[in-house]
Amino acid sequence: MRNLVLPALLLLFSTLAIVQAAVFSVDLGAEWMKVAVVDVKPGQSPIGVALNEMSKRKSSSVVAFSGGNRLLAEEAMGIAARFPERVYSRVRDMVGKPSESVKRIASASYLPYDFVEESPQVTSIRVDSQELYRSEELLGMILGYCRGLAEANVKATVKDAVITVPPYFGQSERQAVIAAAQAAGINVLSLMNEHAAAALQYGIDKDFSTEPRYVLFYDMGANSAFAAVVLFSSYSAKEYGKNVSHNYFELKGIRWDAEIGGQNLELRLVEHFAKEFEKKTGVDVRAFPKAVAKLKKQAKRAKEILSANTEASFFVDSLYDDQDFKSHITRQAFEELCSDLWERAVIPLQKVLEDVGMTSEQLYAVELLGGGTRVPKLQQVLAQALGKKPLERHLDADEAITLGAALYAANISDGIKLNRKIGMFDGASYGVVLKVNDDGPYELVVPRLRRIPVKLARAVKQQEDYELSLHYDPEGELPLGIIDREIAAFKISGVTDSVAKYSSYNLSAPIKSVLHFALSRSGVLSLDRAETVVEFTELVEVPVNVSTNATTTLESTSNASVAENVTQAPVETIMEKKLKKKTIRIPSKLEVLRDTGAYSEDQVAQFRSRLDRLKELDDEKRQTEEAKNNLESYIYTTKEMLDTIKDLSKVSTEKQRQEFLARLDEAGEWLYSDGEAATASEFKKRLGELKAIGDPIFFRLEQLTARPAAMEAARGSLVESEAAIHEWKEKKPWISDAEVRKEGQKLVDWIEAKESEQAKVADHEQPAFSSTEVYARIEKFRVLVARTGAQKAPKPPKIEEVVKNDAGSEEPKVGEENPGASSGGGDSNSGSTQEGEREIESPDQAQAFEDESSTTPLRDEL
Ligand SMILES: Nc1ncnc2c1ncn2[C@@H]1O[C@H](COP(=O)(O)OP(=O)(O)OP(=O)(O)O)[C@@H](O)[C@H]1O
Ligand SMILES: [Mg+2]
Incomplete structure (x- = not known):
């Protein structure tokens, strides 16, 4: 029988555990990245997908440089059709590769980048016609964006991450991803193969102790496809003397095609429509990056539409030389254009089954992953290759990988524990x-x-x-x-x-x-x-x-004496x-x-400092933008308020308003002239100056209604205190109301004094008092009333001892007072003392209940 080695990983999570620091995961796709965060907080699911600034669950894996600005993800993608040469995509596939291969990847996808070959191993890209960046740095920027998403979701600094990589990544690519992540200030807990992350997500909530399952995971993303056979099973181990069953999974086989994915299908459409345009106009637009970028965008759209429809329209605005291009395509025509790709896409699946020596019938399930598997024709060819085995989608095709990686991140980080267990055996991709x-x-x-x-x-x-x-x-x-x-x-x-x-x-x-x-x-x-x-x-x-001494005496039969005899020999x-x-x-x-794959510490530090500098610049720009917007919107809304709010004439003079308006106009003019290139602190200074004029006016406007309302509330609290005093008299005679009465009178005097002071002040002048002062006094007074009302009654004398009379029954000791007890004379033995105690409704007992309910709110406990 095969010896079971303990799994490399045991996941142990407890939903109650306290998180020391949140961790995150990135499914670093060629086209889309998906980020998940693990953050154990009461009342929320510990693992969740991090939304981007557009509330989307995935973000484009691109970075762009345009007009001195750095753009990331969706913002960068937004300019891809207009400036394809400035939007850097597929950098994940360029890292760790020799220069020759990097250029080949770019040209196969019609990416018109300005490459500068520094050596056969190192290629940089000149961005925005200026700076040179290595693909690791560009990838670092993209990963830095992912970190930013995690931090925005958690609202704290997050550094530790698990990043997934395709199984076909070799030594230099893996090291490059780690270096890129470090450049973004990420502490890489581990890289994780995409199939392992999907398998972990699949297995975490299942039990395999009754029978082992072989599951085939097939992923087609934007640029690659893989098929992995994973065994899910269990083994027994002794724990505290008992046999305990542990689930685990193990990679049994994996095959891939690193050059087939959704993008290949799109490119077939690009070629098709480019040829159609050429037939009509005689111009081959494939030589023009902007035209190709426009075609690519529409081809992607058409391809995705064809997954749900049998036909798709195709329109490109001003494709070339101001000529629009209009066409359409059927699903059948699209499938024919890609006929060789379908056959190719099945090969990894066939090969992996061959490797593990299994037929599709022996598989428990086939799980589809990745956006590319949404194409009906692909599903059809995969289903054919599998015979009768149905394709399954228990996992979320887009999110399973990042969620599995998040589970792993939680497991290998310190401080987070969930209460499920599964062992993981992944395998080396290359010998x-x-x-x-x-x-x-x-x-x-x-x-x-x-x-x-x-x-x-x-x-x-x-x-x-x-x-x-x-x-x-x-x-x-x-x-x-x-x-x-x-x-x-x-x-x-x-x-x-x-x-x-x-x-x-x-x-x-x-x-x-x-x-x-x-x-x-x-x-x-x-x-x-x-x-x-x-x-x-x-x-x-x-x-x-x-x-x-040859003859040691061993006469005694007791063990102790044997030991004695031996040591004495x-x-x-x-x-x-x-x-x-x-x-x-x-x-x-x-x-x-x-x-070739290694990065020195100096090299990584250099990447890091360049990325940090860019981040600083971005932060500065963001702050400047924010400060400028704040000033702009203050000017706009204040002018509108001055124009529309009638009560402003009560709290300001005509002169005050005109002067303020003039300052606002002046600031507005400056904003669109000299202020265009101003710094954040200049915008803030201007805003501060305007607010110094506007705030007192708007404060007076607000106080116009807030002050009377506060006075009303103060009177209300005085009425409430009267009611409380009345109640104490009836129900809590031990409470003295002297202090409350004294403070109540003080409040009444203060109200009168302030109201008469305010009567002498015009509404456009500094008010004699503010509503805030009133509420502070109300609060102080209410606290006093509540504290006084909570006073406990003096303790009743204790029934200290119970003596047994001759008949064996119990009675209070003679001479003890029991003021609350209505029954129970010295001669009463009709009820036990215990019963007598229950009947006594002592103030002490009632207070104890009150205290309990007031000091232990249920919400806090939960
Ligand atoms: N409804 C759909 N029909 C057809 N294709 C789709 C659909 N939805 C998404 N896709 C395609 O799926 C691909 C993206 O899938 P996914 O997000 O899994 O890729 P990725 O993880 O970025 O890439 P990779 O796994 O290759 O690194 C794109 O080519 C996209 O056009
Ligand atoms: Mg993917």
């Missing part, structure tokens, strides 16, 4: 081999689908210093766009010296070099250290205890020579010769 020096054979380090995370040690029989290189397994495929199979190369030194030093030893095995690798939960492979291991035997003297220690196995581990020097 990795090592080669010693140039001529060594390939040796497998990481087999494909090896469970992650894992630490691996590999021994190399090297007797001298050597070079080592890591490569993607030549038997397997390369990540999309990666040209060189080599991942990294190292020099290991110190082996020669160690061999020279220890070869004369009595070696029990040849000296070897041991390499320690780690494959992280993000799927990033690292060589952490190397050491030379020397195993040898040696004669060593060891102390041996020899008994000198005479023993002698002698030294004996013995052959002992020994191992010496000498750390080797590890030098990185090449690592």
Whole structure:
């Protein structure tokens, strides 16, 4: 029977746990990013999708630079059709790739960017005809936007995140995403493969203890598709002596096509309509980026319409040279245009079933993910390939991945616990081999689908210093766009010296070099250290205890006395020579010769400082914009109020109003002339000056009604206090009302004094008092009344002791007073004392109830 290894992850969540800091997840799609936040607060679901500024649940993965401004997500997408060269999309697919591949990705999608090749490995994009940015920096900006969304939803700083990546991302792409996230100030708890996130979301609320299930997840997004077979099952483990069943899931197989997605379908429509336009006009608009951008936008729209309709109209305003383009397409024609793509889209599914040696009948379910799977023809071809197996949509095709990643983020962060458990075994996407020096054979380090995370040690029989290189397994495929199979190369030194030093030893095995690798939960492979291991035997003297008394008395049968007898036996220690196995581990020097995917700390810090600077500029711009808007709207609304509110003439003189109006006009003129380029502080200063004039006027206007209302409330509270005093007299005779009466009189005097002062002041002058002062006095007085009314009655003397009379019944001790008790003379034994106590309605008991109800509001408890 197969040994079950404990899962790499146990999710343990408790909805009651207190969150120390919120965490978030990003499904970093090629076209759309979806952000989820985990924030445990009472009364709200702990995990939710973060809405963007337009209240949408997904945001475009783009950044744009236009006229010195940086735009992100929807704002950036808004200018894509007009300025395609300024809107940077597909940067997720450009990071970590050689320059040649980056350019190929852009041209395949008709993206007219100004690339500057810094080296075969590094390409930058010149944005806005000025600054050069690397794709990692652009991706960092996009991820920074996601962080901003999480923070806006939580209303606090959020740094920790899990970011999903497509399964086909290799070593350099994964490291690039981490570097980009760090540049955005994100602490990457882990990257997560998209299929693992979807599987976690699928399995978290299900029980697999009765039977294992194989589930196939098929995702088609904008630019890629994958099919993954995942086993959901359970294992038993002893917990506190009991057998407990734990659910887990494990990746069994995965295949992908990193170049087929919804965008390919759109591009077929672009080609189709471009040709149609060419037929009509003789112009091939594909040479003109703006025209292509317009076609792309409409093609996407038409494609999505065709998912629900059999026909779609197609119209592009001023496609080329002021000529509009009008056409239409049927679903059938669209399906024919993409005929080869349907076949291609099924291949990952067929391959993965082949890999795991299963037929579709053996699958429990097929779950569709990603926007691309909404296309009816794709669903049809997938269904055909699966035979009778129905396609399922238990998961939200758009949000399952980000929600699963959010669960994982919560699990690996500190401080959040939910009460569900599931183990997760994800697998390595690519096999990795090592080669010693140039001529060594390939040796497998990481087999494909090896469970992650894992630490691996590999021994190399090297007797001298050597070079080592890591490569993607030549038997397997390369990540999309990666040209060189080599991942990294190292020099290991110190082996020669160690061999020279220890070869004369009595070696029990040849000296070897041991390499320690780690494959992280993000799927990033690292060589952490190397050491030379020397195993040898040696004669060593060891102390041996020899008994000198052969006849130890063991007469007693009790264990205790046996122990006594043994320890008391005479023993002698002698030294004996013995052959002992020994191992010496000498750390080797590890030098990185090449690592195309690695980013130095300095490099990341440089990305970060550039992004921080941009964020500062954005914040400054936003503040300036805000301050300008505030001033503009103050001028506009105040002028309107001066014009329309009649009571303003009561609280201001004609002269005051005219002067104020003149200042408002002057500020308005400045705003649209010199003020155009003013700073936030200048706008704030102007606003402050206007408010210094306007606030007293509007305060007086407000006080015109607020003051009498406050006085009315004060009188009301005096009436209430009278009622309370009356009630105390009847029901709470122990309360003295002297203090309340005294303070009530003071309030009456104050009201009279203030009203007579106010009568001498004109309405356009500073009022003698404000409603706020009145409410402060009312509050003080009400507190006094409430405190006085809550006074407890003096305690009744206690019935301290109960003595038993001769007959065995109980009665109060003679001489004790019991003022509240109507029954119970010394001779009464008709009821027990307990019963007598229940009958007494002592003031103390009533107060205790009152106190309880007033100090323990139920709401606070919940
Ligand atoms: N109703 C629909 N009909 C057809 N296609 C659709 C529909 N809705 C969305 N799509 C397509 O789905 C794709 C986007 O899907 P999704 O959001 O899953 O992609 P992504 O996650 O950004 O990309 P990827 O997973 O490739 O990185 C786009 O090509 C979009 O046009
Ligand atoms: Mg996706």
